[in-house]
Amino acid sequence: MSNATMYVAGHRGLVGSAVWRAAEERGVPLVGRTHAELDLRQREPVASFLRETRPDSIVMAAARVGGILANSTYPAEFLSDNLQVQLNVLDAAVEVGTPKVLFLGSSCIYPKFAPQPIAENSLLMGPLEPTNDAYAIAKIAGVLQVQAIRRQYGLPYISAMPTNLYGPGDNFDLQSSHVLPAMIRKMHEAKVQEERHVAMWGTGSPKREFLHVDDLAQACLFLLEHYDEPEPINVGTGEDLSILDLANLVKEIVGFEGSLVWDASKPDGTPRKQLDTRRINQLGWKPTVQLEDGIRLTYEWFLAHVDSDLRV
Secondary structure: OOOOOEEEEOOOOHHHHHHHHHHHHOOOOEEOOOOOOOOOOOHHHHHHHHHHHOOOEEEEOOOOOOOHHHHHHOHHHHHHHHHHHHHHHHHHHHHHOOOEEEEEOOHHHOOOOOOOOEOHHHOOOOOOOHHHHHHHHHHHHHHHHHHHHHHHHOOOOEEEEEOEEEOOOOOOOOOOOOHHHHHHHHHHHHHHOOOOEEEEEOOOOOEEOEEEHHHHHHHHHHHHHHOOOOOOEEEOOOOOEEHHHHHHHHHHHHOOOOEEEEEOOOOOOOOEEOEOOHHHHHHOOOOOOOHHHHHHHHHHHHHHHOHHHHOO
8 A cells, every 4th residue: 555645535634634644654645635725515626636646545534524513503514515525526536547445434324223233234224313314314325326336337445434533633613523522622611710510411321432533544544455345334442331421531531520410401312323343343453542541642632732722
């Protein structure tokens, strides 16, 4: 892989920047464009870019993402933006004959009440979680597009479904962030302002699995070399914990000494979402970052990069 050029779509985002770091460490020649330089929703500029650069592989880490609030508020944009990005990049890759493409989806593609842990064959076997169904449908379309390309053109494109991700470069904006960075920011601000309570969404009972983004990056490079099947493949830790336990862990790491107040009027989302990771484990990949260590590293990154903007 080291002599082949890789295009990382979305290389400034949480996932893309981690893939970029991991590939760079291996000496892989890289190409990337910021959103200002190349809007992936614009079809002809994307095609022109790939005709010009002709990468040997593409990791599709570009997506419009967000937590429950953002997904519930902007479902039309989540559906439209993601569909446009996927169609433009994949169609252009086929046109120029890109040898290998890895499409990254999300564990939210699976049914809300899928059997746990969720195996890849649960896809399309039941209704989705309503709070993020628009995003999920877009990602399912990407999986099916990869499969259609394989059938029609014989290109070895693959798709991977990561579980909930976190790590350096995460989004800590409370209006659009996912649960873990939102907890870190809320509790840090409460600690700095010496508040006695922090309000938490939902009941705390749902269970979630969390994968450090550097582990996902290693998995992406691994799959490009070792996986060639039409079915999406799960990427996760195979372990989950309740949102309540997660909140208590973040509270301890951040050092917030007040109490957590749970607002049951806010949505919980899917009751449980643990991935069956046996297929990728059998290929020889396993995660290396333990959750507590990963949250500590993420909080350190937050303090270095975000806290200065928030300090009051």
